[in-house]
Amino acid sequence: MRGRMPEHRRTNPGRHVYFLGVVPLAKQTIHNDTLSPRLSDDVVRRHVPCNLCGSDAREPFCPENGLGLVQCQQCGLVYVSPRPDAKELYALYGETYFHNNESGVVGYSNYIKDEGNIRKTSNRRLTLLERFIQPGRLLDVGCAVGFFIDEAHKRGWQVEGLDVSSFAVEYARDHFGVDAQNGSLTELDYEPGAYDMVTMWDVIEHVPDPKAYIERAAQLLRPGGIVALATPDVDSLPARLTGKRWVGYKLSEEHIYYFSIKTLSQMLEAAGFEVVDVRHVGKYVTLRLFLDRLGMYAPWLAKLLELGERAFKLSEWALYINPFDIVAITARKK
Numbered sequence: 001m002r003g004r005m006p007e008h009r010r011t012n013p014g015r016h017v018y019f020l021g022v023v024p025l026a027k028q029t030i031h032n033d034t035l036s037p038r039l040s041d042d043v044v045r046r047h048v049p050c051n052l053c054g055s056d057a058r059e060p061f062c063p064e065n066g067l068g069l070v071q072c073q074q075c076g077l078v079y080v081s082p083r084p085d086a087k088e089l090y091a092l093y094g095e096t097y098f099h100n101n102e103s104g105v106v107g108y109s110n111y112i113k114d115e116g117n118i119r120k121t122s123n124r125r126l127t128l129l130e131r132f133i134q135p136g137r138l139l140d141v142g143c144a145v146g147f148f149i150d151e152a153h154k155r156g157w158q159v160e161g162l163d164v165s166s167f168a169v170e171y172a173r174d175h176f177g178v179d180a181q182n183g184s185l186t187e188l189d190y191e192p193g194a195y196d197m198v199t200m201w202d203v204i205e206h207v208p209d210p211k212a213y214i215e216r217a218a219q220l221l222r223p224g225g226i227v228a229l230a231t232p233d234v235d236s237l238p239a240r241l242t243g244k245r246w247v248g249y250k251l252s253e254e255h256i257y258y259f260s261i262k263t264l265s266q267m268l269e270a271a272g273f274e275v276v277d278v279r280h281v282g283k284y285v286t287l288r289l290f291l292d293r294l295g296m297y298a299p300w301l302a303k304l305l306e307l308g309e310r311a312f313k314l315s316e317w318a319l320y321i322n323p324f325d326i327v328a329i330t331a332r333k334k
C-alpha cells in the first residue's frame with residue numbers, strides 16, 4: 001500500500017501516477033485496464049459511520065475535488081462516503097492492485113530503482129524513532145519490498161514485515177532474507193504483546209477500518225512499545241492553501257481516509273496510546289522527481305531548474321524534500 005505505486009509511468013485512464021505514495025510524477029495515462037483495475041461504476045456504495053467516533057452526521061468536504069469526501073460533524077474526521085464495502089475495497093487494494101504481472105515486472109522494477117532514496121529516508125526515520133525506543137522486535141505493516149526493515153535490521157532491530165503484495169514480500173524474503181508475510185494486519189497471526197515497535201508508513205489512509213489497525217497494533221505491542229505512522233495531513237498548511245489542488249488529493253483514488261494531527265491523535269489515544277512526537281516529514285527524492293512535482297505548482301520555476309538539471313546532469317541527485325503535508329506521529333502504548 002504505502003508507496004507501492006511505482007515510479008514507472010503506469011496507470012489507467014483517469015488515475016494520476018505517483019511514487020513513494022506522495023509525489024505524483026506526471027499525468028500520463030496508458031490505456032490498459034488489466035494493469036490497475038478500478039471499481040466499476042455500478043458497484044454498490046453505502047454510507048459508513050465515522051471510523052473514529054461512530055457518528056453518522058457528516059457534511060461534504062472539499063466537494064470541488066470530486067472525490068466524494070465527507071467530514072464527520074462530531075469529530076472532524078475526513079473520509080469517503082458513500083463507498084463500496086470493505087470486501088470490494090480489499091479486492092481492489094489487496095489482490096488485483098498488485099497481483100498482476102505488470103505491477104511485479106514493470107512497476108516494481110522502478111520502485112526498486114529508487115532503493116537508495118528509500119533507504120536514506122528509512123534511516124532518517126529510524127534515527128528519530130530510536131530516540132524513543134531501543135532496537136527490539138519490529139513489525140512493519142506495508143513493508144513493500146523490504147528496504148525499511150532491511151535498514152532496521154542493520155541497526156540491530158529484529159524485523160518482520162507484511163504487505164498485501166505477494167510480489168513485494170517474496171522480493172523482501174529473497175533479497176534480504178527477512179521474515180515478510182503476505183496479507184493484512186487484521187488477518188495475519190501475530191503474538192500479542194510481543195513487539196517493541198509497529199510501523200505503518202502511508203498505510204492508514206488506504207484501509208477500510210483504520211481503527212482496527214491501530215487497535216491491532218496496540219494489541220501486538222508490549223506496554224511501553226511504540227507505534228509510528230505517516231499519512232497525508234488534510235489540515236496541513238499546504239492542504240489548506242492549495243484547496244482542491246492539494247497534491248494529497250491527487251495521490252490516489254484509493255485513499256479513503258484523510259487524517260489530521262487531531263483526528264489521528266484521537267484515534268491513537270482511544271486505542272491506549274500516548275502521542276510522544278508529531279512532525280511533518282519528507283522523503284529523499286531525486287532532482288528529476290522533485291521537478292516533476294514542482295511542475296504542478298510552479299511550471300516556470302520547474303522549467304528553469306530543468307535547464308540546470310540538463311546542463312549539469314543532476315537528475316540522480318538526492319534531495320530531502322519536506323512538503324510539510326505528510327504527518328508522522330509516534331505514540332507509546334500505555
Ligand SMILES: [Zn+2]
Nearest residue numbers: 050053072075
Ligand atoms: Zn467522527
